[in-house]
Amino acid sequence: MSDLGTVAVGQSGGPTAVINASLAGVIETARAAGSQVLGLRYGIQGALNDDVIDLTNVDTDALADTASAALGSIRYKVQPAEYDRIVYAFQERGIKTFIYIGGNDSMDTADQLARVAVQRGLPLQVLGVPKTIDNDLPFTDHCPGYPSAARYVAMVVRDVGLDARAMRRVYFLEIMGRHAGWLAAASRLARDEDGAAPHLIMLPEHDWDEDRFISGVDHALKLFGHCIVAVAEGFELPEGSANLGIVDAFGHVRLGGIGRHLAEFTQQRLGLSSTPNSDILGYIQRAASFARSSIDVAEARQAGREAVTAAQAGKSGYMVTLQRRSSAPYSINYGLQPLDTIANVTRALDDHFIVRDRYDVADAFMGYIAPIAGPLVKPYRLY
Amino acid sequence: MSDLGTVAVGQSGGPTAVINASLAGVIETARAAGSQVLGLRYGIQGALNDDVIDLTNVDTDALADTASAALGSIRYKVQPAEYDRIVYAFQERGIKTFIYIGGNDSMDTADQLARVAVQRGLPLQVLGVPKTIDNDLPFTDHCPGYPSAARYVAMVVRDVGLDARAMRRVYFLEIMGRHAGWLAAASRLARDEDGAAPHLIMLPEHDWDEDRFISGVDHALKLFGHCIVAVAEGFELPEGSANLGIVDAFGHVRLGGIGRHLAEFTQQRLGLSSTPNSDILGYIQRAASFARSSIDVAEARQAGREAVTAAQAGKSGYMVTLQRRSSAPYSINYGLQPLDTIANVTRALDDHFIVRDRYDVADAFMGYIAPIAGPLVKPYRLY
Numbered sequence: 001m002s003d004l005g006t007v008a009v010g011q012s013g014g015p016t017a018v019i020n021a022s023l024a025g026v027i028e029t030a031r032a033a034g035s036q037v038l039g040l041r042y043g044i045q046g047a048l049n050d051d052v053i054d055l056t057n058v059d060t061d062a063l064a065d066t067a068s069a070a071l072g073s074i075r076y077k078v079q080p081a082e083y084d085r086i087v088y089a090f091q092e093r094g095i096k097t098f099i100y101i102g103g104n105d106s107m108d109t110a111d112q113l114a115r116v117a118v119q120r121g122l123p124l125q126v127l128g129v130p131k132t133i134d135n136d137l138p139f140t141d142h143c144p145g146y147p148s149a150a151r152y153v154a155m156v157v158r159d160v161g162l163d164a165r166a167m168r169r170v171y172f173l174e175i176m177g178r179h180a181g182w183l184a185a186a187s188r189l190a191r192d193e194d195g196a197a198p199h200l201i202m203l204p205e206h207d208w209d210e211d212r213f214i215s216g217v218d219h220a221l222k223l224f225g226h227c228i229v230a231v232a233e234g235f236e237l238p239e240g241s242a243n244l245g246i247v248d249a250f251g252h253v254r255l256g257g258i259g260r261h262l263a264e265f266t267q268q269r270l271g272l273s274s275t276p277n278s279d280i281l282g283y284i285q286r287a288a289s290f291a292r293s294s295i296d297v298a299e300a301r302q303a304g305r306e307a308v309t310a311a312q313a314g315k316s317g318y319m320v321t322l323q324r325r326s327s328a329p330y331s332i333n334y335g336l337q338p339l340d341t342i343a344n345v346t347r348a349l350d351d352h353f354i355v356r357d358r359y360d361v362a363d364a365f366m367g368y369i370a371p372i373a374g375p376l377v378k379p380y381r382l383y
Numbered sequence: 384m385s386d387l388g389t390v391a392v393g394q395s396g397g398p399t400a401v402i403n404a405s406l407a408g409v410i411e412t413a414r415a416a417g418s419q420v421l422g423l424r425y426g427i428q429g430a431l432n433d434d435v436i437d438l439t440n441v442d443t444d445a446l447a448d449t450a451s452a453a454l455g456s457i458r459y460k461v462q463p464a465e466y467d468r469i470v471y472a473f474q475e476r477g478i479k480t481f482i483y484i485g486g487n488d489s490m491d492t493a494d495q496l497a498r499v500a501v502q503r504g505l506p507l508q509v510l511g512v513p514k515t516i517d518n519d520l521p522f523t524d525h526c527p528g529y530p531s532a533a534r535y536v537a538m539v540v541r542d543v544g545l546d547a548r549a550m551r552r553v554y555f556l557e558i559m560g561r562h563a564g565w566l567a568a569a570s571r572l573a574r575d576e577d578g579a580a581p582h583l584i585m586l587p588e589h590d591w592d593e594d595r596f597i598s599g600v601d602h603a604l605k606l607f608g609h610c611i612v613a614v615a616e617g618f619e620l621p622e623g624s625a626n627l628g629i630v631d632a633f634g635h636v637r638l639g640g641i642g643r644h645l646a647e648f649t650q651q652r653l654g655l656s657s658t659p660n661s662d663i664l665g666y667i668q669r670a671a672s673f674a675r676s677s678i679d680v681a682e683a684r685q686a687g688r689e690a691v692t693a694a695q696a697g698k699s700g701y702m703v704t705l706q707r708r709s710s711a712p713y714s715i716n717y718g719l720q721p722l723d724t725i726a727n728v729t730r731a732l733d734d735h736f737i738v739r740d741r742y743d744v745a746d747a748f749m750g751y752i753a754p755i756a757g758p759l760v761k762p763y764r765l766y
Contacts, residue, residue, distance in 0.1 A: 015549050017542075020763075039765065042551075053765055062763035068545035070765045159400075159670040162451035166398050168425075171666065244643075246658045254658075275637075282662030283554070287542040289760065290673065377672065380403075380445035382422065382436055382453045 002125065002314040004033055005096025008047070009055070010040035011069040012076075012102030012109070013131065016145030017152075017292045018300035022101045022129045023071065024064035025304025027055050030097070033312060038095065042072040043102070044109055047086045052093075064301055067289035078109050083116040090124055097125050097311045101304070103132040103143075107319055108343035114317040127307040128319035128339055131300075133286045135182035138347045139337040140321035144300035145286070147372040149176075150186030152291035153230075154376060156281065158190035161197025161228045162379055170217060170227045170266060170276035172259035173198075176285050177232040181205050181349045183285065185361040186369055187230035192378050197228035200359040202262075204234035205349050213262070214269045216359055221270075229359075231259050233280070256280050293374040299332070306334045330371035385508065385697040387416055388479025391430070392438070393423035394452040395459075395485030395492070396514065399528030400535075400675045401683035405484045405512045406454065407447035408687025410438050413480070416695060421478065425455040426485070427492055430469045435476075447684055450672035461492050466499040473507055480508050480694045484687070486515040486526075490702055491726035497700040510690040511702035511722055514683075516669045518565035521730045522720040523704035527683035528669070530755040532559075533569030535674035536613075537759060539664065541573035544580025544611045545762055553600060553610045553649060553659035555642035556581075559668050560615040564588050564732045566668065568744045569752055570613035575761050580611035583742040585645075587617035588732050596645070597652050599742055604653075612742075614642050616663070639663050676757040682715070689717045713754035 007030040011019055023039070030037045037055040040046030053071065063070060078086070090098060100110040110128045117124035130137050133149035153175055164171040175184040181203025190197055199220035200213070220227035233255040234241055242257035259278035267275045299322060306320045318336035325331045353365040390413040394402055406422070413420045420438040423429030436454065446453060461469070473481060483493040493511045500507035513520050516532035536558055547554040558567040564586025573580055582603035583596070603610035616638040642661035650658045682705060689703045701719035708714045736748040 069549040166452040279665030
């Protein structure tokens with residue numbers, strides 16, 4: 001068994017509904033091993049500022065039940081000179097294990113820290129725990145955080161679908177996903193019977209085809225009297241992605257508006273008397289504690305435990321992964337993947353999950369998503 | 384006991400999460416009285432088109448558990464000549480009781496039908512069941528549908544509040560409410576401790592005061608490191624326009640955009656490096672089955688039962704009301720209010736619920752809203 005020393009843990013990037021469950025898993029495994037656990041406030045910034053919280057005695061059950069990043073989080077690109085500062089700061093505090101819970105950029109940070117520690121001959125083991133609602137990390141069946149966000153999307157689409165059905169409306173719902181359609185695809189879970197919403201699912205992986213789009217909306221309207229379109233914010237028109245005209249502090253263009261744009265286009269092309277309604281689902285997608293998937297919560301927690309267990313086994317420079325053994329009954333194994341193979345790689349929606357001759361996702365995707373998002377209540381219909 | 388004859392029932396206006404519970408209450412009481420129950424499809428349009436569904440044997444428990452209007456709904460202003468058509472159509476079908484579940488306009492329709500029936504000497508009793516997430520009907524403590532929508536708003540504000548806290552952000556959430564601030568006020572339920580979101584609550588009943596606004600945001604940022612603003616879509620700026628920047632290409636004025644506008648104003652005035660995030664909560668506010676208040680479901684169902692019971696007692700031309708007897712422990716009585724006193728009257732947020740020297744609602748409002756919206760899970764915080 002490797003000496004964990006003091007265990008430091010941080011949360012990074014956009015929060016999710018289960019990132020605290022991973023934190024709880026790290027804490028409980030580390031303290032069972034007799035280690036002190038220090039939480040970095042606001043991710044790696046806490047290491048640079050020596051801003052930490054002693055987590056050794058926190059109530060991990062209550063923590064795991066709370067959404068969002070309880071330590072505070074940050075998007076911060078560590079500067080080359082800062083890696084040395086961090087590893088030596090860890091050394092001074094007796095920290096021999098660092099667990100970073102985050103997405104792509106955070107896995108890169110973790111990878112660099114692991115390398116610098118080796119170069120400096122310091123006893124520091126670094127492990128990553130995956131976290132992202134975007135589900136775009138490679139080498140893992142899915143990322144903790146995604147199933148809960150997917151579940152929220154599905155619950156909303158089902159309910160606004162019933163609303164639009166009652167009012168015989170066309171409605172556009174814009175869902176997070178800049179490059180990958182994982183979350184928008186999850187709206188498919190809402191379709192509990194033929195003709196139920198969503199009628200079109202438009203992914204960043206789909207091309208724009210005007211006729212395919214309009215005939216899809218028209219078909220749903222004629223057959224079912226209403227039409228719900230679930231569209232990823234990153235769906236691109238020939239002129240590019242719709243955006244709000246806001247560039248954030250990191251130079252990323254803030255997406256938003258594709259739903260409204262398609263609503264106006266639909267009105268024109270179908271000669272509707274008013275612009276169909278459109279909503280942008282927004283930040284609650286990544287925060288909704290009330291929509292958490294119980295499997296996601298359990299897996300996020302276990303992923304945190306696995307990271308500490310890997311450190312105990314002397315591993316460093318790996319991210320915990322989830323490997324699906326079976327979908328029915330659902331079961332997974334946990335694995336480890338070298339961090340340098342993960343950093344800066346984005347996983348698009350698997351090709352066999354995408355239907356291309358209309359705007360939809362394939363039945364095969366349901367086998368993937370349904371077990372991890374959990375069951376939805378079936379609505380009762382009078383007609 | 385009055386002869387109910389066949390009982391017709393319709394749902395009208397924007398759906399809610401509990402409007403089907405009211406429908407279930409109508410059905411079960413009517414069939415217990417031995418009546419056939421006919422559901423009008425798409426509200427009063429179903430009467431004009433003789434488009435009805437026999438509801439006598441539906442599963443009322445399953446129906447009550449499903450959000451949105453299961454019969455279909457509509458916003459339709461009945462033309463003067465159509466009232467006769469409707470009452471004679473009811474006559475032909477043996478319908479002696481009509482229950483209309485809806486808001487302000489629907490109560491007006493119900494009132495007119497009751498009067499026309501009397502004028503024509505037809506045996507038709509008409510009763511209204513209140514329904515609206517806006518909570519703007521007079522003479523009732525609250526409207527079925529509002530507590531569940533309020534609960535959804537509170538749940539979202541709590542979770543996005545934790546998210547913004549973790550990321551140290553300013554965030555604007557735009558909540559439904561054109562003339563009355565009932566729903567935006569409900570965000571106050573999320574504030575489980577001092578410093579928790581929402582930090583500002585901006586109601587249509589509030590005036591615009593630039594300094595009060597900016598100092599409120601600045602204060603929250605300095606004290607708590609983040610700021611959540613819950614703003615009603617109907618909050619008005621001096622320009623008198625609450626749809627700023629969101630008049631669409633076709634000239635349709637739709638509310639939406641006050642949050643974004645305030646975000647941009649905040650950036651300018653506080654010199655922030657980027658525009659704060661803003662979301663519009665959207666249609667899911669009135670549809671979210673997963674956020675239903677159990678008290679709201681039970682009351683909506685009972686209100687449906689009370690309407691039929693009133694008809695059995697020979698009443699016509701009334702809307703069922705909820706009269707609060709006590710908030711702790713919470714209990715209500717049901718009452719009846721003449722329809723003509725309700726139609727076209729809008730109830731603003733009670734004056735004593737509004738704080739005016741800052742953007743907030745009063746503690747007194749918590750005594751009103753907490754018992755009907757139901758308890759929220761308290762988050763666990765590390766700092």
